[in-house]
Amino acid sequence: GLKKKEVNVLCLGLDNSGKTTIINQLKPANTQAQEIVPTIGFNIEKFKSSSLSFTVFDMSGQSRYRNLWEHYYKESHAVIFVIDSGDKLRMVVAKEELDTLLNHEDISSRKIPVLFFANKMDLRDAMSSVKVSQMLCLENIKDKPWHICASNAIEGEGLQEGLDWLQGNVS
Ligand code: GTP
Ligand code: MG
Secondary structure: OOOOEEEEEEEEOOOOOOHHHHHHHHOOHHHOOOOOOOOOOEEEEEEEOOOEEEEEEEEOOOHHHHHHHHHHOOOOOEEEEEEEOOOOOOHHHHHHHHHHHHHOHHHHOOOOOEEEEEEOOOOOOOOOHHHHHHHOOHHHOOOOOEEEEEOEOOOOEOHHHHHHHHHHHOO
């Protein structure tokens, strides 16, 4: 068949937001990990959608590893930014890291799509995706396509919607 277009995706967000759990769900069932552990540094994962072949850099969100993120901005064609919708206390930290990302010269100069997952929507006190969007001031992003999906990475809910959006917005 036709060779699928290769896309590099950078998966970012604070530690414990659910990045690895999301990426794991997007992989073919027979290659999924049974147990998810906190990421050390980063891991590279691959999976395919109907038209694209994704290489995902699943970065650790721990503060001591966040300085690694910027080294992968240049080669990325899209960003997935994951938020723990139940972590109200650290929403300001997530916003700081997002703002640092968006203001970086390797990102600010490019129209790459940014997909947000307001993850852990299953938690009883989870904020809605609208609320998360307001807390992160996403309406201020005017120079890039962006989209936010509520997700439950454990059950896999919301992930396909996000991937479909990403597929339609990478160039
Ligand atoms: P780092 O690798 O440390 O940056 O964390 P991460 O963002 O990769 O988070 P990870 O996928 O390791 O998930 C952290 C914890 O959150 C795990 O215990 C997951 O099972 C849990 N988790 C992930 N997604 C969800 C979700 O949608 N709902 C709930 N309730 N828990 C989730
Ligand atoms: Mg991880």
